Amino acid sequence: MSTEPTSGYAPPPEPSGFAPASRSGPRHRAAGDDPASESALRIVWLCPDLLSTYGDRGNMLILARRAYVRGIPVETIEVRSDEPVPQEGDIYLLGGGEDGPQALAAQRLNANQGLHRAVARGATALVVCAGYQLIGTSFFAKGAKCAGLGILDITSDRGATRAVGELASEADPALNLPTLTGFENHGGRTHLGPGLTPLARVTTGVGNDGATEGVWHGKIIGTYMHGPVLARNPALADLLISWAIGSPVAPIDDTWPNRLRAERLAAIRG
Amino acid sequence: MTTAEQGTGRGGLPLRARLASTVSRTASALSRAAGRGDGSVIGGWLGLKIDPDLLKHLAAGRRVALVSGTNGKTTTTRLTAAAMGVLGDVATNSLGANMPTGHTSALARAGHTPYAVLEVDEHYLKQVIDATHPVAIALLNLSRDQLDRAKEVAMMATLWRDAVRDRDSRIVANADDPMVVYAAREARHVTWVASGQRWHDDSWVCPACGAHIVRAGEEWACAGCDLRRPVPQWRVDGDAVVDPYGNRHQLMLQLPGRVNRANAATALAVAAQFGVDPAAALPRLATVASIAGRYATVERDGRTIRLLLAKNPAGWLEAFDMAERAPTLLAINARDPDGLDTSWLYDVDFSPLQGRRVLITGDRAMDLAVRLEVNEVEFEHVPTFAKAVAAVPPGRLEVIANYTAFQDIRAELNRVN
Ligand SMILES: [Zn+2]
Numbered sequence: 008m009s010t011e012p013t014s015g016y017a018p019p020p021e022p023s024g025f026a027p028a029s030r031s032g033p034r035h036r037a038a039g040d041d042p043a044s045e046s047a048l049r050i051v052w053l054c055p056d057l058l059s060t061y062g063d064r065g066n067m068l069i070l071a072r073r074a075y076v077r078g079i080p081v082e083t084i085e086v087r088s089d090e091p092v093p094q095e096g097d098i099y100l101l102g103g104g105e106d107g108p109q110a111l112a113a114q115r116l117n118a119n120q121g122l123h124r125a126v127a128r129g130a131t132a133l134v135v136c137a138g139y140q141l142i143g144t145s146f147f148a149k150g151a152k153c154a155g156l157g158i159l160d161i162t163s164d165r166g167a168t169r170a171v172g173e174l175a176s177e178a179d180p181a182l183n184l185p186t187l188t189g190f191e192n193h194g195g196r197t198h199l200g201p202g203l204t205p206l207a208r209v210t211t212g213v214g215n216d217g218a219t220e221g222v223w224h225g226k227i228i229g230t231y232m233h234g235p236v237l238a239r240n241p242a243l244a245d246l247l248i249s250w251a252i253g254s255p256v257a258p259i260d261d262t263w264p265n266r267l268r269a270e271r272l273a274a275i276r277g
Numbered sequence: 278m279t280t281a282e283q284g285t286g287r288g289g290l291p292l293r294a295r296l297a298s299t300v301s302r303t304a305s306a307l308s309r310a311a312g313r314g315d316g317s318v319i320g321g322w323l324g325l326k327i328d329p330d331l332l333k334h335l336a337a338g339r340r341v342a343l344v345s346g347t348n349g350k351t352t353t354t355r356l357t358a359a360a361m362g363v364l365g366d367v368a369t370n371s372l373g374a375n376m377p378t379g380h381t382s383a384l385a386r387a388g389h390t391p392y393a394v395l396e397v398d399e400h401y402l403k404q405v406i407d408a409t410h411p412v413a414i415a416l417l418n419l420s421r422d423q424l425d426r427a428k429e430v431a432m433m434a435t436l437w438r439d440a441v442r443d444r445d446s447r448i449v450a451n452a453d454d455p456m457v458v459y460a461a462r463e464a465r466h467v468t469w470v471a472s473g474q475r476w477h478d479d480s481w482v483c484p485a486c487g488a489h490i491v492r493a494g495e496e497w498a499c500a501g502c503d504l505r506r507p508v509p510q511w512r513v514d515g516d517a518v519v520d521p522y523g524n525r526h527q528l529m530l531q532l533p534g535r536v537n538r539a540n541a542a543t544a545l546a547v548a549a550q551f552g553v554d555p556a557a558a559l560p561r562l563a564t565v566a567s568i569a570g571r572y573a574t575v576e577r578d579g580r581t582i583r584l585l586l587a588k589n590p591a592g593w594l595e596a597f598d599m600a601e602r603a604p605t606l607l608a609i610n611a612r613d614p615d616g617l618d619t620s621w622l623y624d625v626d627f628s629p630l631q632g633r634r635v636l637i638t639g640d641r642a643m644d645l646a647v648r649l650e651v652n653e654v655e656f657e658h659v660p661t662f663a664k665a666v667a668a669v670p671p672g673r674l675e676v677i678a679n680y681t682a683f684q685d686i687r688a689e690l691n692r693v694n
Contacts (some may be wrong), residue, residue: 056481056489060421060429065623068651089489105429111487172617190618234620238647263650267643 020085047080048251051096053122054088054104057112058138061192063102065235066133066244070098073244076259079252088112092121097251098131101138103193103233106148109137116141116156126158131226131251135236139221139229140195147195159224160200166213169194173275174212174232176220179204182246186210187220188239188271189232197222197231206230211275226250239268297328298335298385321378324385332377335384336393336409339368342547343405345397345437346417346457348592349540350375352532353417354396355568356544360558361551366390373569376401377408392551399433403440413550414441415449415543417472419456420479421621422589431484434460449546452509455480455490455497459504468521470546471495471509472539475598476591478624511546518542518555526555529563532572534599570687570694572599577690579671584693586683588615590624596677597629603673605630606665607656608639608682615680619644627652636665639682662686 052067067083074081086092088111092099099122104112116122126132132142140146143161146153155161174191178184187207197215199205199222206221206228207214214220214231221230228247230236237244241264249255324331342361344354351373358369368387370379375396384393397405399419406414416437419430437460441448450461452469456479461467474480481490488501498505510521517525518541528541541562545555567573567584575582587596607630611619619641627649635656637645642658649656659665662685666674678686687693 059478061618062620062623065620065648065651068623072651087489107429107431107487108482190620192618234618235623238623238644238651263643263646267647270643 020083047082048074048098048248049093049096050081050083050098050100051093051125052083052085052100052102053092053116054101054108054112054138055085056087056089057108058102058104060105060108061103061136061234063100063135063234066100066102066135066237069235069237069241069244070100070248073241073256073259074248077256079248079256088115092116092119092125094121094125096125096130098133098247099125101132101134101141103136103138105137109141109146110148110153112137113141113146113153113155117154123156123158126225126227129226131247132228133237133247134227134229136191136193136231136233139231140197142227142229143197159222159227159229160203161197161222161229162200163195163197165194166196170213170231172212173271174209174214174220175272175275176207176209176212176214178207179223182206182223184240184242184246185268186272187230187232187243188268188275189230189236190234191231192233193231238264239271241265291334294328294331294334297324297331320385321374321380321382324381325378330408332381332384332405332408335381339384339390339393339409340551341393341395341409341411342413342415342551343395343397343402343409343411344415344417344543344547345399345402346415346451347399347420347422347589348595349417349536350396352537352568352571353415353540353543354394355565356541356562357415357547358394359561359565360544360548360553361392361394362561363548363553363557364551365392368393370395377404380405380409394547399437402437406440406444406446411446413447413449413547414444415547416441416451416457416461417540417543418451418454418474418591419460420476420589420591421624422616430456430479431482434484437461438463447550449543449550451543452507453495453497455499455504455506456484458507459484462504462507467507468511468546468550469507469509470539470543471512472543473513473535475536475594478590511542513538513542518545520545520549520555524555526559529559531563531566534595536595536598567694570683570690570692573687573690573693575690575693577666580666580669580674581672582666582674582676582690584683584686584690585675585677586680587677588680590621593625593627593677597627600675600677601673602633603675604634604636604669605675605677606636606638606659606662607645608637608662608676608678608686609642609645610640610679610682610685611644612640612681615682622648623651627654630654634669636668638662638665639678639685662689 071081140163142158143155144157146163147165171192174189176187205219206223209220241261344350358367361367368390370383375398380395434456441464447466448461448464449468451457451472453474483499485504486502512519517527571586573584585596587593638659
């Protein structure tokens with residue numbers, strides 16, 4: 008049985024509802040509304056209208072729940088690509104998408120500069136797949152080289168083949184994370200500039216280039232494990248929360264995520 | 278083949294097509310006898326190898342309707358074929374083999390019929406229109422499906438637009454899906470049906486201009502261009518379908534849910550293009566109880582088990598709408614036909630199941646377990662379908678499963694239809 012408490016938790020809006028009027032719970036608001044509690048952990052999901060192809064909402068839902076069950080007040084904010092990026096966020100999320108929406112998201116985020124300012128002041132960010140490519144200096148979409156946000160010294164180009172399947176990797180020891188597991192589906196290959204550290208070393212799948220996977224720099228994590236990467240990697244979710252609140256978090260019951268992890272890691276071992 | 282046979286039935290077929298058609302039917306029979314599915318794919322494949330124009334030859338002389346869309350096409354095809362039965366014999370690929378091989382096999386097997394209603398995979402629409410010159414084409418909806426290999430939704434809509442433009446066919450299209458409206462609005466002849474759209478997450482961005490789609494009640498419009506909801510000629514009102522003349526036709530469907538009332542409206546609108554009076558078709562729609570196991574109800578050990586298929590996020594939302602408030606088994610696999618990626622679980626809001634007894638099973642039950650925990654839905658994991666049946670008290674058990682999980686359970690129930 009699922010055992011977590013249910014009383015009093017107003018979960019963030021579930022899918023088919025980023026139109027804020029339709030389903031806003033007390034802890035969810037749209038960009039431009041008055042900020043609620045100053046003390047809440049604020050999770051900002053950027054461009055859900057463009058970059059939400061692979062269940063990307065999952066990362067917002069998982070972070071919000073893991074904060075809540077520890078008694079950390081939490082607020083989720085979905086910010087459409089044509090809205091300004093709020094500056095009071097603690098964790099910023101960017102998800103995956105197809106070429107056209109990815110290029111449009113880059114234009115709009117560059118015009119706005121809000122994400123640039125947020126990470127410059129030390130906000131935490133998790134950027135996934137197309138969103139990961141976006142934060143670099145350039146990426147390829149629809150056969151053309153596009154300007155990225157230039158937040159990190161990363162470039163992405165096209166690989167010879169599309170990388171589709173399970174992606175497993177051993178995280179940089181400094182992060183003290185267990186084996187990372189996810190699913191990748193991308194045509195890009197990503198190259199880190201000098202001074203940047205990969206998130207992990209690939210054991211199954213492709214990641215950046217077949218050898219390394221993702222990036223971590225300051226409080227920014229980028230990864231090719233697409234969609235709801237935090238479902239299989241609760242320790243990564245907790246790392247993001249601890250960065251955002253500035254202190255470690257206590258363990259919670261991870262029976263089901265751990266069973267899922269064990270099953271997926273066993274599946275790739277054959 | 279005797280001279281007499283050549284002079285009757287499919288006598289209009291050229292020799293090569295006749296040979297191909299016969300081989301196709303024989304191979305289908307062999308495949309069925311060997312227990313390999315219903316044989317429609319292998320038979321059609323062989324036939325098309327011998328005569329690449331076989332589908333065209335088999336369709337010639339029939340008045341054809343096509344049905345395509347991400348969801349509901351098998352059911353709508355069945356309902357449309359039932360409605361068209363008012364006019365005479367109807368050939369149809371009711372077993373869900375919805376690519377040209379399946380169409381070829383279905384038409385060859387049916388022999389000569391004046392009418393045909395074919396379910397068409399979204400990706401093959403243009404090819405099948407070219408081969409069959411349909412009188413009417415129903416376009417139901419477009420949403421994300423099998424993410425790790427399908428085209429993006431807006432690209433699919435553009436393919437459809439190009440497929441139906443400059444045709445003489447009547448397009449019967451869903452006015453509530455912006456992707457479908459984008460695809461159909463440039464066609465010469467369009468009939469709009471208000472079929473509804475529970476799933477909005479693939480149509481927030483205008484496929485024509487990239488601006489946002491703004492919704493207010495059932496109306497919607499693009500903020501940046503002239504794409505907007507057309508005025509529908511057919512709509513659903515409660516349990517009735519309202520036709521373009523304002524006549525209400527009370528449905529008596531056995532199939533559950535609002536989405537099947539909308540499918541019935543589309544079926545009546547398509548059949549009307551052939552001259553079928555909706556009032557005459559209603560009793561025939563009421564005879565459809567299940568389609569290849571979908572919506573089937575099976576008695577087992579005192580449990581009344583109902584099977585609902587949900588292949589993608591939009592389909593899951595519709596299934597929650599249909600399921601009664603009873604113990605509910607969710608079964609998830611991620612084999613090739615399902616797509617190998619389970620990320621879509623986070624595109625589905627499972628909260629309609631809160632407060633129900635929920636059991637989970639399937640190859641990827643653990644992915645579902647984590648999803649339900651995040652969604653605050655309590656659940657029990659059961660290793661097999663049989664254990665799920667044993668775990669619930671006598672009475673109703675709703676089963677919602679994705680494609681291969683559904684087929685596994687159907688096999689345990691002796692391939693219920
Ligand atoms: Zn537009």
